[in-house]
Amino acid sequence: MSRKEVQPLHIYRFLPRTNCKLCGCPTCYSFAFDLISRDRTLNDCPPLQEPEQADALKTLKGFLGEGERIPGTDHVIDRTRCTGCGDCVLACGRALTTVTIGGRLSKRETVPEVLQVINGSLHVINAPSCKRSDKSLDLCGVCADRCPFEALDLVKAEPRDDDD
Numbered sequence: 001m002s003r004k005e006v007q008p009l010h011i012y013r014f015l016p017r018t019n020c021k022l023c024g025c026p027t028c029y030s031f032a033f034d035l036i037s038r039d040r041t042l043n044d045c046p047p048l049q050e051p052e053q054a055d056a057l058k059t060l061k062g063f064l065g066e067g068e069r070i071p072g073t074d075h076v077i078d079r080t081r082c083t084g085c086g087d088c089v090l091a092c093g094r095a096l097t098t099v100t101i102g103g104r105l106s107k108r109e110t111v112p113e114v115l116q117v118i119n120g121s122l123h124v125i126n127a128p129s130c131k132r133s134d135k136s137l138d139l140c141g142v143c144a145d146r147c148p149f150e151a152l153d154l155v156k157a158e159p160r161d162d163d164d
Contacts, residue, residue, distance in 0.1 A: 006063045008032040014056040014063075016047040035060075037155045038069040038076050067153055073127040074154045075143075081151035084120035089113070091146035096129060115143060122152065 011032035018028065023044040025031040034040035042048060048057055067078035096111045114130045116123055127133060131140035144152045
């Protein structure tokens with residue numbers, strides 16, 4: 001099962017299901033949602049760190065990868081999987097220069113690139129250029145879709161200061 005197919009119930013099945021609230025969530029099921037959105041990490045669940053939960057923890061790491069959410073963006077990068085191939089950078093570059101308005105494809109003027117491979121690893125260098133940061137554009141996911149190693153994931157938007 002790819003990470004894109006993982007649902008909260010898949011995650012929940014491997015959690016301790018104690019509803020202890022030590023992670024800051026009211027239930028283990030709500031914690032599963034926060035894991036998928038990367039609002040929380042597996043380390044936030046103390047019971048999951050116990051030796052008897054080692055198999056469950058390993059399975060959950062397989063489901064979720066070990067990605068880190070890039071602050072202020074929708075991007076999650078798993079540096080253990082990223083090879084620096086640049087497929088996502090090329091796909092994003094093409095997507096940035098086109099936009100669909102009223103069902104018609106049109107060209108955008110020069111837009112600074114969002115992603116760049118630096119020292120063999122992917123970095124978000126200009127998050128405001130990302131189509132996902134513009135509320136008037138459809139959400140884009142071409143960079144994550146293009147990654148052959150599932151090293152890049154996109155999650156729900158973080159609240160921004162200008163959001164009401």
